[in-house]
Amino acid sequence: MELIVSGYGLEPQKTIALYQYEGGTSYNKLWDASIENASFVCAGDEILYTITEADDYAWVYSYQREANEWHRIDQRRIEGGALCHITYSSKHKTLFGACYSTGTVFAIEVLNGKFGEITYQEIQQTVPPADLTRAHCVLLNKNEDMLYTVNIALDCIYRYHINQGHLQLSDCITLPKDVGPRHTLLSPKEDILYLITEYSNEIFLIKLNQDNKIIQRISTLPEHFAQTSYCSTLCFSRNGAFLYGANRGAESIALFAVNEDGTLTKKADYPCGGNHPRHMLISKDGNYLIVCNQTSNQVVIHELDPEEGYINSQAAVINFHAPSGILEL
Numbered sequence: 001m002e003l004i005v006s007g008y009g010l011e012p013q014k015t016i017a018l019y020q021y022e023g024g025t026s027y028n029k030l031w032d033a034s035i036e037n038a039s040f041v042c043a044g045d046e047i048l049y050t051i052t053e054a055d056d057y058a059w060v061y062s063y064q065r066e067a068n069e070w071h072r073i074d075q076r077r078i079e080g081g082a083l084c085h086i087t088y089s090s091k092h093k094t095l096f097g098a099c100y101s102t103g104t105v106f107a108i109e110v111l112n113g114k115f116g117e118i119t120y121q122e123i124q125q126t127v128p129p130a131d132l133t134r135a136h137c138v139l140l141n142k143n144e145d146m147l148y149t150v151n152i153a154l155d156c157i158y159r160y161h162i163n164q165g166h167l168q169l170s171d172c173i174t175l176p177k178d179v180g181p182r183h184t185l186l187s188p189k190e191d192i193l194y195l196i197t198e199y200s201n202e203i204f205l206i207k208l209n210q211d212n213k214i215i216q217r218i219s220t221l222p223e224h225f226a227q228t229s230y231c232s233t234l235c236f237s238r239n240g241a242f243l244y245g246a247n248r249g250a251e252s253i254a255l256f257a258v259n260e261d262g263t264l265t266k267k268a269d270y271p272c273g274g275n276h277p278r279h280m281l282i283s284k285d286g287n288y289l290i291v292c293n294q295t296s297n298q299v300v301i302h303e304l305d306p307e308e309g310y311i312n313s314q315a316a317v318i319n320f321h322a323p324s325g326i327l328e329l
Helices: none
Strands: 002-007 016-021 027-033 041-044 047-053 058-066 069-078 083-089 094-099 104-111 114-123 135-140 146-151 156-163 166-174 181-186 192-197 202-207 213-219 230-236 242-248 252-258 264-271 277-282 288-293 298-304 311-319 323-328
Touching: 002 041, 002 288, 027 069, 041 083, 041 323, 047 083, 058 083, 058 094, 058 114, 069 104, 069 114, 083 135, 104 135, 104 166, 114 166, 135 181, 146 181, 156 181, 181 230, 192 230, 213 264, 230 277, 242 277, 288 323, 298 323
Parallel strands: 277 323
Antiparallel strands: 002 016, 002 323, 016 027, 041 047, 047 058, 058 069, 083 094, 094 104, 094 135, 104 114, 135 146, 146 156, 156 166, 181 192, 192 202, 202 213, 230 242, 242 252, 252 264, 277 288, 288 298, 298 311
C-alpha cells in the first residue's frame, strides 16, 4: 500500500511524503518535499495535486511521478484565503477548491498537469450578505456533472451544475443555524447526502430531490462526553455498510452501521490513536482505517474487521509533523 501524507509546516520541514506500508508496523519513506502548509492532497489522471493553506492567499501545485519521485509540473496562485479542500474532475480536466477564510469556491482548468484558465471564482454568500463565510468542502457526484460544497459559517450546502468545467449555482440546502457543516459524502445511490458538522458534532442525513428533507441527525460523540469537541470528517467502509466519523477534542472515531434505508445506528466509539484527527481514509482493500492525528504528529493505521466494521487494533504509526491530508495511490 502506497500512501501520500501531507500536512502543515514551513521550510525546511517536509510537509508532503510518499510512504510504502508493508503490513504490521513496517513502512518505508520513498520521497518527501517541503511545501508551505500542504494541508490537503488529491490525484487524478496520474497527476498529484496539493495546496498551500494560508490565511490571505492560496496556491495549487501539480506533480508527476517518475519511479518513486514526484516532480513539480506547475503551480498557480489563487485569490482566496485558507484553501483547505480540492477535488479533481477527470471528465472536465478541472480542479475545484474551497477556501475557508474567504468563503471562495473556484474551478481551474488543467491540461497534462498544467494549470490553465480559472473558469469560476466566487465568494459564497447569503442574501443579505452575512458577516462571515467559510467554504470548506468540494464533492463531485459520480457523473461529475454536479459539485457539492459546504459552508460552515452560512450553514448551507451549495449545489452547482458543471458544464465543461464551468459552475452554475443550482440551489442551496439550508441547515439549522450554527451546526457548522464541514464535510459531506453521497450515498452509493446518490439519493442521500451524509454531512458531518463541526459545531454541533452530528451527522445529518439529507434526502435529496424530496425537498432536501433532513431524515436523521445523530451525534458523533461518545456517550456522557461533555467537553469541547469539533467534528472533522467522515468516510464509508469499502462495502458501504459502515460509516466512520472523526471527533477532534473527544479524540475518537465513531462507528455507525448503515441500515437498508440509509439511516445510521451507532455501534461503537474508538480512540483515534492520537490528538486532533483530521482527514482519514479506508484503504482500498478495506482492511485499514488511516487517520491523520494533527497535533500529536502521527498518522495512525488502524486494522479493521471489514465484515463487522470494528477497529481491531492499531497496526502502525507513521511519525509526521502536523499531518492533515491522506491519499492512497
